[in-house]
Amino acid sequence: MAKNEKKNILIKSGTIIDPAKGNEFVSDIYIKDGIIAGIKENIKTGEDDAVKIDAEGLIVSPGFVDMHVHLRDPGSEDEETIETGALAAVKGGVTTVACMPNTNPAIDSDALVKYILEKSQDAACSILPVAAMTRDLKGKDITGMGILSETGAAGFSDDGKCVADSRVMYEIMRYSTQFGLPLILHEEDCFLSEGGLMHEGHYSSMLGLEGISSLSENVMIARDIMLARKSGARIHITHLSTRGGVEMIKKAKGEGLNITCDVTPHHLFFNDSYLTSFNTNLKVKPPIRSEEDRKALLSGVKEGVIDAIASDHAPHLDTEKNTTFKLASFGTIGLETLFAAAYTKLCLEEKMSISQLVNSITILPAKILGIDAGKIEVGKTANITVIDTDAEEEIKRESFISKSKNSAFIGQKLKGKIIYTISKGKLAYMSK
Amino acid sequence: MNMLSKKSIVDAGSLEPEDIELILSNADSFLEISRRDVKKVPTLRGKTVINLFFEPSTRTRTSFEIAAKRLSADIINFSSSSSSLKKGESIIDTLKTILSMNVDLIVIRHSDSGTVKMIDRFVDIPVINAGDGKYQHPTQALLDLYTIQKRFGKFEGLKVAIVGDFLDSRVARSDMDLFEKMGMEVTIVAPTMFLPEDYSEMNVRHNIDEVIKDTDILYILRMQLERQDRKFYPSVMEYNRFLTLDMKRLEEMKPGSVVMHPGPVNRGTEITDEVMDVGGTLGEKIAIEEQVTYGVAIRMAILYLILG
Ligand SMILES: [Zn+2]
Ligand SMILES: [Zn+2]
Numbered sequence: 001m002a003k004n005e006k007k008n009i010l011i012k013s014g015t016i017i018d019p020a021k022g023n024e025f026v027s028d029i030y031i032k033d034g035i036i037a038g039i040k041e042n043i044k045t046g047e048d049d050a051v052k053i054d055a056e057g058l059i060v061s062p063g064f065v066d067m068h069v070h071l072r073d074p075g076s077e078d079e080e081t082i083e084t085g086a087l088a089a090v091k092g093g094v095t096t097v098a099c100m101p102n103t104n105p106a107i108d109s110d111a112l113v114k115y116i117l118e119k120s121q122d123a124a125c126s127i128l129p130v131a132a133m134t135r136d137l138k139g140k141d142i143t144g145m146g147i148l149s150e151t152g153a154a155g156f157s158d159d160g161k162c163v164a165d166s167r168v169m170y171e172i173m174r175y176s177t178q179f180g181l182p183l184i185l186h187e188e189d190c191f192l193s194e195g196g197l198m199h200e201g202h203y204s205s206m207l208g209l210e211g212i213s214s215l216s217e218n219v220m221i222a223r224d225i226m227l228a229r230k231s232g233a234r235i236h237i238t239h240l241s242t243r244g245g246v247e248m249i250k251k252a253k254g255e256g257l258n259i260t261c262d263v264t265p266h267h268l269f270f271n272d273s274y275l276t277s278f279n280t281n282l283k284v285k286p287p288i289r290s291e292e293d294r295k296a297l298l299s300g301v302k303e304g305v306i307d308a309i310a311s312d313h314a315p316h317l318d319t320e321k322n323t324t325f326k327l328a329s330f331g332t333i334g335l336e337t338l339f340a341a342a343y344t345k346l347c348l349e350e351k352m353s354i355s356q357l358v359n360s361i362t363i364l365p366a367k368i369l370g371i372d373a374g375k376i377e378v379g380k381t382a383n384i385t386v387i388d389t390d391a392e393e394e395i396k397r398e399s400f401i402s403k404s405k406n407s408a409f410i411g412q413k414l415k416g417k418i419i420y421t422i423s424k425g426k427l428a429y430m431s432k
Numbered sequence: 433m434n435m436l437s438k439k440s441i442v443d444a445g446s447l448e449p450e451d452i453e454l455i456l457s458n459a460d461s462f463l464e465i466s467r468r469d470v471k472k473v474p475t476l477r478g479k480t481v482i483n484l485f486f487e488p489s490t491r492t493r494t495s496f497e498i499a500a501k502r503l504s505a506d507i508i509n510f511s512s513s514s515s516s517l518k519k520g521e522s523i524i525d526t527l528k529t530i531l532s533m534n535v536d537l538i539v540i541r542h543s544d545s546g547t548v549k550m551i552d553r554f555v556d557i558p559v560i561n562a563g564d565g566k567y568q569h570p571t572q573a574l575l576d577l578y579t580i581q582k583r584f585g586k587f588e589g590l591k592v593a594i595v596g597d598f599l600d601s602r603v604a605r606s607d608m609d610l611f612e613k614m615g616m617e618v619t620i621v622a623p624t625m626f627l628p629e630d631y632s633e634m635n636v637r638h639n640i641d642e643v644i645k646d647t648d649i650l651y652i653l654r655m656q657l658e659r660q661d662r663k664f665y666p667s668v669m670e671y672n673r674f675l676t677l678d679m680k681r682l683e684e685m686k687p688g689s690v691v692m693h694p695g696p697v698n699r700g701t702e703i704t705d706e707v708m709d710v711g712g713t714l715g716e717k718i719a720i721e722e723q724v725t726y727g728v729a730i731r732m733a734i735l736y737l738i739l740g
Contacts, residue, residue, distance in 0.1 A: 194662070195661055195662070200628065200629050201628070201630065202628075202633075205599070205628040206605070207546065208546075208566030208567035208568070208600075208605060209546070209566070209567075211628065277549075278545075278547075319522065322522055322524065323522060323523065324542070324544035324546065324547045324550070325544060325545060325546045325547075325550075326543075326544040326545065327544065
């Protein structure tokens, strides 16, 4: 790699949040050849070629880890690619992405895991492929989880779908204990949710939109907790959306089960009353739920029942969203607004500390995935995000660099702007 | 110049009381015109209305067509089945074509909830919702209200029972919004599968016999049991037992009470043949034909108030 690509970087006087050590302090960080060479006050480099970042009054955080992202590659490269998804990630301060296997073809084989790993080498951030639990995500034949984990799968998931057959799920859980990788579970009883367009409740009834009962998620969480208790599997419930789910997971954790979970910023931000606009960007799965659920999710994060915050970045073409609510596809993009949306709700409105938020998007998801990330340490490749928590921005369609523009946050005012992202040792993003 | 407080009529709930009053009072004079020998006035000469129907409907489309013609407006019918409008193909494109023809008002029917609201945001000209999915059918609610006014001369305190598939009915939703706004007491009579998961905040009964003696207006919804997306309701026989209006039940209704239905009736399912064909004093209870007549007057009033 050419030297100018790995130009040395000096971050001056930033407020460093180090979740690994659990402290917050003002210091400089010097990055030499992509490696963190020093963390201390008043670093004098004496080098002219070091890029100087004045971070006074700014937060310096480990690069974020987003454990639930759809990169649409292979198969739907018109919506997103590994390259564009990674660029969107670093714009959002994210330096590690776990990508979901519901591509076309699905990431259910050794060759496809390799494809992602190879194609990711030049990407702006680190990309970890999550492999399918069942072949072609059909919920029937279990994938070669042994070989897939050796090749480099970061975990297993049938995201987008749920394994309806309890026996298959049980065998997946039992088999997964041999490899120690997490099972990332999209919890949805497809019979209960069939035909549903939004959360079943007062607003679905008012709007004449078919409802998706909270039961659809809760029934599956209950089942999978029972299966995990028996099998000893390490399960991770992704995009948790219901109050009932938070309660069940809290109990299961109290019991000592190996269970973790994440929530998306959009489930923390919106409730189903926003659907009265019929805004198709708010058509997501699981659906945006009631205010009661949203409140429970917020407390779940604050109490630590919910471990991680992940975007469920789901790019879709305009033609898939610029249609009737019924015909529109499910999903919102979220990489570029991950921090700001969560910060605005959790820290500004709910008064949660910024270090707790940083934990939930760095060290905690890293731990769930079993990777060495989410830290700022001398001797390690630099993955660092610099944030201005005072900067406010109205989210505009034009501001997205993701290939798709279907953001639920368009029109919302969010605080907390990513100013610089250093990813894989390089300055990967700088705000204008 | 639009005499109503909003550009368009998208849902019944957001109609202001003054708008409702204005529409109902104007309907009277248009009803009078409809009863003349020459049923045409030049009020909207030179105006163009388009009937944009993405879902087939002879009744509502015809009603708007007659209303526009009696006001001397030009009316263009544009039908396109929404199923042929595939995912990825935009309604907006269809609309752009229509807008380039310089029309003054669009009447829209669509099979998907919320579509008219979406279209209204996109276009500058007035839009009238002629029914979208399971969401709203505001002109139906207005003509229902007008029918009630003609029969009772008041709204306050009247007891209405809406019977049938509440969950899937845009008529029920629009009626409930408007009826409650006018001070009527609304009860929904429906089995659990035609109700939202939680109906504890709603006034609900499951059996028509619980309301039949006491209700002023029995509003019966169209019931197509064979067309349920997923068949949860057991059978017509079961429906007849608990929800169908038959002679015995009609006879139990109190003096002065009426039976309404948005049409067309599925004879034998929600109303028996016998009831549909009954004459005499009992027959006078059935207000279904009046609803159709008043529908034209209401739509004339709306077109006039928006475009006149
Ligand atoms: Zn999912
Ligand atoms: Zn997902």
